[in-house]
Amino acid sequence: MKPLEGIRILTLEHFGAGPYGTMFLAGLGAEVIKVENAATGGDTSRRVGPRFLGEDDSEYFQTFNLWKKSVSLDLNRDKDAFHALVKDAEAVVNNLRGDVPAKLGLDYGSLSKINPAIVCLHISAYGRDNERASWPGYDFLMQAEAGLMDLTGEPEGAPSRFGTSIIDCMTGMTGAAALLACILRARRTGKGCDVDASLFDVALHQLTYMGTWYLNGGEPSSRQPRSAHYSLTPVQAFPTADGWIFVMCMHDRFWASLVEALSLAVDARFATMAARLENRTALTAVLDEVFRKKTTTDWLKLLSGRVPVGPVNDMRAAFGNPFVAATGMIQSVDHPKKPGLRVLSLPVKIDGERPKPKVCK
Numbered sequence: 001m002k003p004l005e006g007i008r009i010l011t012l013e014h015f016g017a018g019p020y021g022t023m024f025l026a027g028l029g030a031e032v033i034k035v036e037n038a039a040t041g042g043d044t045s046r047r048v049g050p051r052f053l054g055e056d057d058s059e060y061f062q063t064f065n066l067w068k069k070s071v072s073l074d075l076n077r078d079k080d081a082f083h084a085l086v087k088d089a090e091a092v093v094n095n096l097r098g099d100v101p102a103k104l105g106l107d108y109g110s111l112s113k114i115n116p117a118i119v120c121l122h123i124s125a126y127g128r129d130n131e132r133a134s135w136p137g138y139d140f141l142m143q144a145e146a147g148l149m150d151l152t153g154e155p156e157g158a159p160s161r162f163g164t165s166i167i168d169c170m171t172g173m174t175g176a177a178a179l180l181a182c183i184l185r186a187r188r189t190g191k192g193c194d195v196d197a198s199l200f201d202v203a204l205h206q207l208t209y210m211g212t213w214y215l216n217g218g219e220p221s222s223r224q225p226r227s228a229h230y231s232l233t234p235v236q237a238f239p240t241a242d243g244w245i246f247v248m249c250m251h252d253r254f255w256a257s258l259v260e261a262l263s264l265a266v267d268a269r270f271a272t273m274a275a276r277l278e279n280r281t282a283l284t285a286v287l288d289e290v291f292r293k294k295t296t297t298d299w300l301k302l303l304s305g306r307v308p309v310g311p312v313n314d315m316r317a318a319f320g321n322p323f324v325a326a327t328g329m330i331q332s333v334d335h336p337k338k339p340g341l342r343v344l345s346l347p348v349k350i351d352g353e354r355p356k357p358k359v360c361k
Contacts, residue, residue, distance in 0.1 A: 002029025018095030021172025
């Protein structure tokens with residue numbers, strides 16, 4: 001039995017944030033019924049290319065909707081059918097614009113008349129209770145406005161976004177965690193509620209300790225060369241004879257191990273974490289000269305398990321990594337249009353096993 005078996009969740013969602021969070025819940029056993037808008041042809045992501053799976057389906061769509069069931073309804077005409085589903089559900093999720101759920105009757109005030117214990121999760125760009133409620137918004141905009149792009153990239157380069165839609169995924173998971181907490185409360189009390197998670201709030205929250213530093217000291221963090229840590233060193237990328245390696249000496253003991261492995265000369269400038277930070281430019285020059293002498297593979301053989309290190313891979317190398325295959329992070333699922341469709345597994349194990357994927361139908 002999967003841990004969330006017996007929980008029925010209705011979703012009205014599209015693209016990434018909502019679908020990512022509910023996909024995770026579905027993979028853990030919840031019955032997630034994707035209510036797609038019959039008037040507009042369903043989730044827009046069904047038609048996001050370039051890799052399609054027949055008509056009105058795509059690899060993009062399946063990525064975010066594995067394990068789910070799908071029904072097609074026009075809420076303006078099929079309200080009774082939707083309400084019949086709500087009666088037997090524990091949650092209704094949407095990731096619509098902030099002003100839309102109330103108009104469609106998807107909030108707790110509307111649906112509690114049908115099911116008092118229903119939990120309504122609203123994932124939106126900016127929230128439902130402010131002057132931006134009606135604004136459309138997407139992941140990359142949030143990275144830009146919340147200051148994340150200004151922290152990403154080389155100091156002399158342009159601001160950069162994260163390589164994937166990380167704020168969508170983080171917001172989906174934030175909403176899913178809050179949703180489960182409120183479902184537990186509703187089961188105890190018989191009363192549901194509204195839950196809100198916005199892309200903007202989650203993006204701002206990802207400033208984490210740098211945000212705390214600024215709020216209490218007024219000193220903004222800035223981009224660091226080679227993706228270096230702000231206060232610990234050496235924690236950054238170094239060029240090798242054929243690529244790059246990332247080294248993370250987060251503790252003095254790892255620095256000691258690195259010194260031993262590289263046969264570095266004793267240098268008072270690098271004796272403590274504070275000294276290494278003060279002399280980071282000089283330390284980088286010393287380590288650059290050493291790391292350029294061997295290939296990334298050679299360094300990994302020497303350092304792995306002794307010092308936290310890893311290769312800086314492209315996608316081909318990342319998926320070609322034998323460790324990925326060994327961990328079971330790639331599975332195959334049969335799709336009517338593509339038997340053996342390869343997908344990423346959920347990054348969790350239950351009783352030592354990863355959930356087996358199913359396509360969304």
